[in-house]
Structure formats: structure tokens, C-alpha cells
Amino acid sequence: MRVLIGLLALVAVPFLADAMGQPALLSLATRILIYAIAAASLNFILGYGGMVSFGHAAFFGVGAYSVGILFAHAGGDALWGVVPGSTNLLVTLPVAVVLSGTVAGVIGALSLRTNGVQFIMITLAFAQMLFFFFVSLTPYGGEDGIIIRRSNEFLGLNMRDKAVLYFVILGIAVVFFAGLWRVVNSSFGAVLQGIRQNERRMAALGFAPYRYKLYAFVLAGMGVGLAGALMANFLRFASPDMMHWTKSGEFMIMVILGGVGSFFGPVFGAAAFLVLETYLAGWTEHWQLALGVILLVVVLGTKGGIAGLLARLGGRG
């Protein structure tokens, strides 16, 4: 029921923004949706799987660059002479998801051999390597990034229209969250949460933790890659900044603002972060100071972030 109300509110956003004469609201809502997908992917391994990945932005960037590089080759030279470019969302999104999943598979397979602090740092290290790789990728803009002149085509819709793009992204987000819901509540999700609570016990029960954690890591990489591909379409731009370590930090902030390990927490977290950023930045150039204080208060003083707060307000806490 609550989900339905939330969904209706999201559908109403473009009309509200139009009626209020605030087109900026629409682009804010679009960014919230995209970041919600990214934060929910991180929450999947962080909240449910207990893996504190500090390099999640790497796959965000891989997804974005997939769209950018495919666009650069569309209608021109094929990539390495064999891979034709594409500007069709039905092609670029799957490519972005598969590529970021593959990269996550390689990084995860190596990183998951460690745990604790070392896991945090090794994921950060791999993300930094990718960051510098794209910085030095001069054929695709290097440090300046790559401009995507048009958003990808999708079923002949007018993707230049901001509202149309919003609805497409909303549809994808709904599909994504529905899929995530199924995974979280599957037996796989249960095993993953068991591993977070007690890895040794799960191993004793006959579940190999490494394999389950790796699958989860790959799934999370695919999710955030999807978000990156959508972001590239929305901004019509992809740059190494998308995989800077502070971006990984922002994803973590969204997860913790919303409430670690709560299903819709990342949506609230992404919304809270972006609304704060937008309005604080409009109010003072020192908005990061306020953000830092808010973050500190949330981390030190609350349990369960916004989702926890809502649950307590609803009398269930």
C-alpha cells in the first residue's frame, strides 16, 4: 500500500513540477531515482551482505563509460574494428550491466579474499586504479570525460523531453526494485544475511560464503552499472569524476542516511542527500559544512537512518 502511494507520488512529479513552474524539480527527481538504484545496489552488499565496499563508484563509472564509448563509435568506426557502436538504450543498457558485472566479478573475486579493513581498502584501491585508467584514456577524453551528444533512443520515444526520460528511468527503477525485492527475499538473500550475521556458522551449515558473497558483489556491481548508464544518458556526459572515491563515499552516505539494510532506505537516503545538496548549495557555498554536521549527527546519534525513523514514527519501532 505504502509502496503504491510512493509510486503514485513519483508518477505525479513531472506534472507537479510543470504546474509549479519548477523544471529543476524534475531533474532533481530524475537524479534521485538514478542514485536510489546505485545506493540500493550498494545497500544490497553492505546492508544485507555486510561487505563494506569503498569502491562502488568504479562500476558506476564503467556503466556510464559503456554508454559513452558505444555512442562515440555509433555510425562510425567500430571499436577495435569489431564492436559496432550503438545509441539504442535496449543495447547500451544490457552492455553496461554486463560489463560492470564482469568488472565487479574480477574485482570481487580478488577483494573477497580479504575482509574487514583490508576489504575496504582493496576495493578502494581497485576503484582508484579504474579512476586513473579512465583519466589516462585519452581517446575518450581522458580527464575531461566524454560528451554524449544525444540521449540513447528507446522505442521511438522522444528522449530529449525531460519528462519522457524521467518516466523511462522511473520504469527501469521500478523493474530494478522489483527484481531486488525478489533477490533479497529469496533463499539466496537469506543465505547472504546469514553470512553477515555469522560467516562461520553459515560455512558450518554447508554454504560456501565466498561464492555467495561474490555473486552478491557481482549483482551489486550490475545494479550500480545500470545506474551509471542511466546517469550518462541523463547528463549526456561521462567522466572519471563519476568513479572518484568521494563518489563511493556519497553512495555510502546515501545508504546510511536512509538506513542500512532497509529495503527502501536507499531511496530516502538518495532523496535526502540530493535535496540537502541542492538546497544547502543554493543557500550557502559552505553547504558541505552543514552536510558534514548532519552526517555526523546521523551516524553518531540515530539508529537505522530515515527508514528507521519512519518505522518508529509509524509505531513499529
Next chain:
Amino acid sequence: MILIVEQLLNGLQYGVMLFLLAAGLTLIFGIMGVINLAHGSLFMVGAYAGTYVAGVTGSFWLGLPAALLAAGMTGFVVEAVVIRRLYARDHLDQVLATFALILIANQGIVLVFGRQPVFTPLPEIFSGSVEVLPGLPYPIYRLFIIAVGLLVAVGLYLLINRTRVGMLVRAGATNRDMVRALGVDIRGLYTLVFGLGALLAGLAGYMIGPISSVQVGMGEQILLATFVVVVVGGVGSIKGAFVAGIGLGVVDTLLRAFLPGVLRGVMPPSDADAIGLGVASMGIYLLMALVLLVRPRGLFAAGA
């Protein structure tokens, strides 16, 4: 040959810088179990305070205690207000709370000093250079940094291995709970360790001022490299911080200095510069990944 020696010295200087930061960080990590992303902010605070006082008084030597005092005080306050609440928390809360401290520190500095980088004049006696090898003049100031870094390393070695406090520090890095169970005032030890780390960070920040500009964000640039040093060296190990700091400092400097030149032999110069710099920046992270794959707890992990 002369070029290589010069870059080796530069690497050594960068390495002792990394060591000064990593020594504090690895103790905070190893003994208190806290991931302190804000360590770079203490570095920055030391740099700004010292540089400011040096600029006002015109004396390099008066800036030094100012830097130490400012970093120490900031560390003291941060430990009492924030870090103390994080001991029992998980890594995620620690990362985010100290990430918040970075945001606060950076904007705080912008509010007080503005966004413009600040430059420190070199004191008179350090402005020249000496001929370390025939045909290789090397700036005295960089030699001074290397000497200070090595001196601190010796001092820390004596402190950790020859004193009672050092014994507690070593014991804490091996098994924190056991030390507490034996009746040691672990709170006092924590404050001491954090304060020591803050002082070393402030010292490093002040010394780097004259050779690279003092600016907002300087802490984060060196922070990630410091974390790499800590993890490669093994959490809680000063010896590891020293070996990894010098090693990674030299590797990083050599890669940056020579890789673009090597690549120019096989590709156009503009590409070679960009790719060379990018790959050189990847170097230390690649090394860390390799080390962790072979030794998941680092080279000299305490309590391993």
C-alpha cells in the same frame, strides 16, 4: 644515473612524509580499531596553522610549534567529541563519521583562510642546495625533511621498543581486549596514541608546506596513499609503516618521473604523458592489491 639518484632522493623524501602520516594512522588503526579518514585533515590543519604563524612572525621555527599545537589540539578535541564514540561501532560508521569530519574540516579551513593556496617562504638556511654527488645539487630543505623523518622513525622505534608506554602500545596492537582485561587504563592509552598521531600529522603537514602549496584538499591527496602504506605495511605495525612508506614513496616517485619518458619511445608524446601519469598513479594501488592477495593482512601485521 644522476637523474636516478635525484629521483631516489625525492622518493625518499615523499616516503618519509608518508611514514610520518602512516605511523600515526597505523597505531590508531591497530590499537583503537578506528578507521580515521580525517587523519589527512589533521595534516591540513597543521599545515595551515604553522604556515599562518610562520607568515605572521616571519619565522619558520615559530611556525613549527604552532603547527604541532594546532594539530594536537584538533586531534584532542576530535578524539574526545567524535572518535571516542566510534570505538565500539563497526567500520561503516567509522568511515562515514570521519568522512563527515573531512567535509567539516575542509569547509572550516575555507571559512577561515579562503580557497587560495598559501605559500610558505623557505627559511634562509634551507634555501640553498648541497652537492650530494658530483654534479648533483640537491635542495637542503628536502634533505632536512628526510633527516627529520628518519629521526622521528628512530625516536618512535625507541619509544615503542624501549619504554613502558611503548610496551602497552605493542600489547594494544596485538590484543586490545587482553590489555584492558589486565587493568590498563585503555582510555588514556587511546588518547595518547591519537594525540601522537595528530602531532606527527601536523609535523608532516607543516614540513610539506614550502615544497608544495598549502591548500584545501591537500589532506585527501596524501590520505589515500597513506592508507595504502598502512594496509601494505600491516595494520598496527610501525615497522611496516616505515618499510611500506619508504618503498611506496620511492616506487611512486620513480614511476611518475620515468614512465612517461619510457612510453614516449613507443607512442606519441601527448598520449605518453597522459597514459604514463595515469599508470604511474595506479602503481601503488596495484602494489597494494598484489601484497594483499599474497598476504591478506599486510607485510608486518601485528598480532598475526
